[in-house]
Amino acid sequence: MPDLHDKPEPEISPAPETQQTGISRRGFLKGVGAGAVTATVVPAVWLSHAENAAAQTSPMGVTDASIQLKVNGKIHTVQVEARTTLASALRDRLDVTSPKLVCDRGECGACTVLIDGKTVYSCIMLALDAVGRDITTVESLASGETLHPIQEAFIEKDALMCGFCTPGFVMAVKALLDANPNPTLEEVKRGVSGNICRCGTYPRVFEAALEAARKMKKGG
Ligand code: FES
Ligand code: FES
Incomplete structure (x- = not known):
């Protein structure tokens, strides 16, 4: 009777993203979730998403970076951590509060913004992924006292x-x-x-x- 435990492990090719950056998105998010963003992990993500980001690791081991986000036509420099969502960057760092946090897990749409003209749930998009994109929120719609x-x-x-x-x-x-x-x-x-x-x-x-x-x- 063959022992199932003797079966050789199947070889799995790395996903394309892993091949390019040396880190998979899953691995990156796992690390962030465990509060274990390491200096070797973050720069690969930084470089692939934010050419102008300056990453720093604090003595507490929290890595953050200065990135630029284009919100309603204006460029803003924002300090974010690797795990910072776009909703959080907008609401907590830039005081752009029209995207609401209701479910905070990509189910309700209250946090919807436009990225390059398409709807996105900002609560499940990393701020880093919005670098170099056009972010549009309700704040851009009215013109002075005239509503859209x-x-x-x-x-x-x-x-x-x-x-x-x-x-x-x-x-x-x-x-x-x-x-x-x-x-x-x-x-x-x-x-x-x-x-x-x-x-x-x-x-x-x-x-x-x-x-x-x-x-x-x-x-x-
Ligand atoms: S807060 Fe519900 S989808 Fe983002
Ligand atoms: S959730 Fe109250 S108006 Fe839609």
Whole structure:
């Protein structure tokens, strides 16, 4: 009877990311989760994601770096740790508080921002991964006292109750209308399907998105 424990271990090729940097994303995140970011691990990630980052390891072993993030058209220099999410960098370092933290695990969409025009859950994106990308939040929409047509439509259609989900929905609608200025109701529903509203304002959000499309076609 052959002993199963004698079976040779199968050879597994390293994933492409591991081959390039010498560290896999899984390995990196594990290290961060254990609070064990080492000086040998972090620079590989730094260099692949943030050419202008200056990494430093404190006596406590916490490694942080100075990176530049382009938020709503402006470049900001931010000090982040390897584990810092984009949501945290925006809210806690830059005082850009429209992305809300509700689930903090990529399920509800309250933290939605646009990265290069596409919706992203900022609570599950590392700040490092946003280096060199265009980050857009609700703060960019109004022009002085004049609200963006999407914001106006949300108010006119009463599309919010507690409001925690609203900035995420507004950004999802913005991404949708930028890509498709004349959506059907079905397309609106699909466009905001990554966002959850605990208060159940969905029908009004859909109406607001359609009204915003009408307003934007008329030029605001
Ligand atoms: S807070 Fe980011 S998806 Fe819920
Ligand atoms: S308005 Fe309360 S969660 Fe949507």
